[in-house]
Amino acid sequence: MRVVRDVKRLQQLAGCALTIGNFDGLHRGHQAVIEQLNAHASALQVPSALMTFEPMPLEFFRPEQAPARLSSLREKVEDAGAFGIDLFVCARFNRKFAELSADAFLHQLLLERFNPRYVTVGDDFHFGHNREGDIECLHAFGAAHGIQTAPMSAVTVAGERISSTRIRTALAAGDTAAARHLLGRDYRISGRVASGRQLGRTLGFPTANIRMRRRVALRYGVYAVRVTLPDGRVHGGAANIGVRPAVGGDDCLLEVFLLDFDGDLYDRRIDVSFEAFIRAEADFDDLEALTRQMHADVDAVRAVL
Numbered sequence: 001m002r003v004v005r006d007v008k009r010l011q012q013l014a015g016c017a018l019t020i021g022n023f024d025g026l027h028r029g030h031q032a033v034i035e036q037l038n039a040h041a042s043a044l045q046v047p048s049a050l051m052t053f054e055p056m057p058l059e060f061f062r063p064e065q066a067p068a069r070l071s072s073l074r075e076k077v078e079d080a081g082a083f084g085i086d087l088f089v090c091a092r093f094n095r096k097f098a099e100l101s102a103d104a105f106l107h108q109l110l111l112e113r114f115n116p117r118y119v120t121v122g123d124d125f126h127f128g129h130n131r132e133g134d135i136e137c138l139h140a141f142g143a144a145h146g147i148q149t150a151p152m153s154a155v156t157v158a159g160e161r162i163s164s165t166r167i168r169t170a171l172a173a174g175d176t177a178a179a180r181h182l183l184g185r186d187y188r189i190s191g192r193v194a195s196g197r198q199l200g201r202t203l204g205f206p207t208a209n210i211r212m213r214r215r216v217a218l219r220y221g222v223y224a225v226r227v228t229l230p231d232g233r234v235h236g237g238a239a240n241i242g243v244r245p246a247v248g249g250d251d252c253l254l255e256v257f258l259l260d261f262d263g264d265l266y267d268r269r270i271d272v273s274f275e276a277f278i279r280a281e282a283d284f285d286d287l288e289a290l291t292r293q294m295h296a297d298v299d300a301v302r303a304v305l
Helices: 030-044 057-061 073-082 101-112 137-144 164-172 176-183 288-305
Strands: 002-004 016-019 050-053 087-092 118-121 148-151 185-191 208-211 222-226 235-244 252-257 270-281
Touching: 016 030, 030 050, 030 118, 030 288, 050 073, 050 252, 073 087, 101 137, 118 137, 137 148, 164 176, 176 270, 185 208, 208 270, 222 252, 222 288, 235 270, 235 288, 252 270, 270 288
Parallel strands: 002 087, 016 050, 016 118, 050 087, 118 148
Antiparallel strands: 185 270, 208 252, 222 235, 222 270, 235 252
């Protein structure tokens, strides 16, 4: 998959099948869109292209109201490639981009950069300054320029549309099974292992720590996880995500104790998939009580995995 990290660097394509959106989490609804997109790309003998925004528009306009992300940009890129996208393009969402008129969005961005033969977007898709462009505007533009346009097909579970919001609600409750059903795979967090206070090692539970640079959707607490290492090996683990009140923490950290593992992961990227919620984050009177609970957590994780 080709990745273009700024749409301004994209030279006009000879043609493509294009979809546009936030694609947070690339859940089963998004995957259905990509499947539909890839089928049209194959039929038209053009590459499939996905354009997303960084930051997401709500993060730019009202960061205090923006929901926790399900996926980082890097995770989104990796997932898009796994689902068969040929070209991943990031639009840097800034003031200049936000002030593009709907007409400029269609002509200067859509036509002059992507030159699409087919475009599919959500039926609530809006674009251009003050969201002046909508799906009907896109349909009219497509008809005038020989571009086939189509709404995204809704995917439902239990009569409700799959959405990033539903997945966030499940994760906030620690319901990894519901999130897995909506995502079509385990919810995961990837990142580079950072050095910590090494308290876990002192207590007999050395951890690989990932500092959370963004708000997390997960309920704080302990989880059974599977960790994919840089060499592709997968290890079970017990993970705690939260602010660690028992040791005076104040920033969100993902700490992972890998079962039956001996090695150095500092400064290496790992992928942590969340299998099951074990318990909520808690405070403890002393380190002895914390250590007893950690032994119980590991036992519970082994039973789950």
